[in-house]
Amino acid sequence: MPESYPEWPTAEQMRNYLQSYADNFGVTERICFQTEVINVSRNTQGRPGWLVTVRFKDGLEENYEFDFVLVCNGTFSIPKIPSMPGMEEFIASGGEILHSTGFNDSSQIQDKRVVVVGFGKSY
Numbered sequence: 011m012p013e014s015y016p017e018w019p020t021a022e023q024m025r026n027y028l029q030s031y032a033d034n035f036g037v038t039e040r041i042c043f044q045t046e047v048i049n050v051s052r053n054t055q056g057r058p059g060w061l062v063t064v065r066f067k068d069g070l071e072e073n074y075e076f077d078f079v080l081v082c083n084g085t086f087s088i089p090k091i092p093s094m095p096g097m098e099e100f101i102a103s104g105g106e107i108l109h110s111t112g113f114n115d116s117s118q119i120q121d122k123r124v125v126v127v128g129f130g131k132s133y
Contacts, residue, residue: 018114042066050079 015023032038042064049063053075060079065071089109101107108118 011019011027015027019027029038032041044067046065047062048065048071049061051061053059053061057075058077060076062074062076062079063071064074089111091107091109097107113119
């Protein structure tokens with residue numbers, strides 16, 4: 011990441027960084043945009059790896075074999091906050107529950123007692 015970027019880059023800075031990275035390392039031309047992954051399963055044809063079925067925008071489906079599959083839904087996905095006992099009462103009494111994607115400024119927790127469940131943002 012560029013040294014000029016702040017600790018919490020904006021969405022535009024992240025897009026620019028990821029685009030630059032993908033272009034630099036030859037990833038961009040290997041991406042199938044507007045393509046839905048409809049199935050991922052272990053290869054059962056006597057070889058290690060994965061079978062991935064995709065559906066293109068025109069409805070055509072194709073199968074591919076890969077050695078590895080990465081699921082990278084990170085901070086750009088819809089946040090998942092698990093339900094916990096007492097959650098509603100905590101919120102009703104003035105408490106706040108944040109997903110890591112909603113924590114962008116340390117002033118949000120200044121002078122507050124805080125508990126962190128899980129891990130922080132990925133770098």
